[in-house]
Amino acid sequence: QKEVEQNSGPLSVPEGAIASLNCTYSDRGSQSFFWYRQYSGKSPELIMFIYSNGDKEDGRFTAQLNKASQYVSLLIRDSQPSDSATYLCAVNTNDYKLSFGAGTTVTVRA
Amino acid sequence: GAVVSQHPSWVICKSGTSVKIECRSLDFQATTMFWYRQFPKQSLMLMATSNEGSKATYEQGVEKDKFLINHASLTLSTLTVTSAHPEDSSFYICSARSGRGVTNEQFFGPGTRLTVL
Numbered sequence: 001q002k003e004v005e006q007n008s009g010p011l012s013v014p015e016g017a018i019a020s021l022n023c024t025y026s027d028r029g030s031q032s033f034f035w036y037r038q039y040s041g042k043s044p045e046l047i048m049f050i051y052s053n054g055d056k057e058d059g060r061f062t063a064q065l066n067k068a069s070q071y072v073s074l075l076i077r078d079s080q081p082s083d084s085a086t087y088l089c090a091v092n093t094n095d096y097k098l099s100f101g102a103g104t105t106v107t108v109r110a
Numbered sequence: 111g112a113v114v115s116q117h118p119s120w121v122i123c124k125s126g127t128s129v130k131i132e133c134r135s136l137d138f139q140a141t142t143m144f145w146y147r148q149f150p151k152q153s154l155m156l157m158a159t160s161n162e163g164s165k166a167t168y169e170q171g172v173e174k175d176k177f178l179i180n181h182a183s184l185t186l187s188t189l190t191v192t193s194a195h196p197e198d199s200s201f202y203i204c205s206a207r208s209g210r211g212v213t214n215e216q217f218f219g220p221g222t223r224l225t226v227l
Contacts, residue, residue, distance in 0.1 A: 032215075034215070036218075041223075042220070042221070043203045043218045043219060043220050043221040044154070044203075044218050045218070046215065046217075046218075049215060088153060088154070096142055096159075096207055097144070097156060097159060098144075098156070098205075098216055099156075100153045100154045101153060102152070102153045103153050
């Protein structure tokens, strides 16, 4: 079983819609959870992190964490063409390492 | 703040040569630096973890004699790909952790694209 799994893409949404990305993890002891955005040919950039159960909002992005279900999600509201990228879910395991999911590619149609 | 640089941004070399990639934290001291490799359309794979002044810890399947890591200071780590071969062609990305706060956030460098002919 993979440590971090993301819903398979690609995910195509119209401009202005909500994009919903899901991620599950296997290590129940995980403490911190991250969403990174990666444009083609570029390195990942951090969008949000969350470590408490519930929702965390930052602008058009909302991260949701449910530790009991070992589930973390990212909502992108009012999606823009510039949001088209691959979104990586990462989970802090031990020794400060991050375990990454395979990523979900999002395409926002203008 | 929290800027990480890498040099070079891309490199093309002949098979059998060695390539050194530098990773610097520009505005903070990095207690730990990480080296990742990413093949096309795949996710990041952690290669090794390095702490300043100590030997790097390599992930399973990563040859420590082929991928030499030196973390000489709190702001600089280097990865040397020795005797590079075409299968080593990949996107190499470093990240740095400051050690402050509770989130264990990693800041990523812009990456180095290595092509071995």
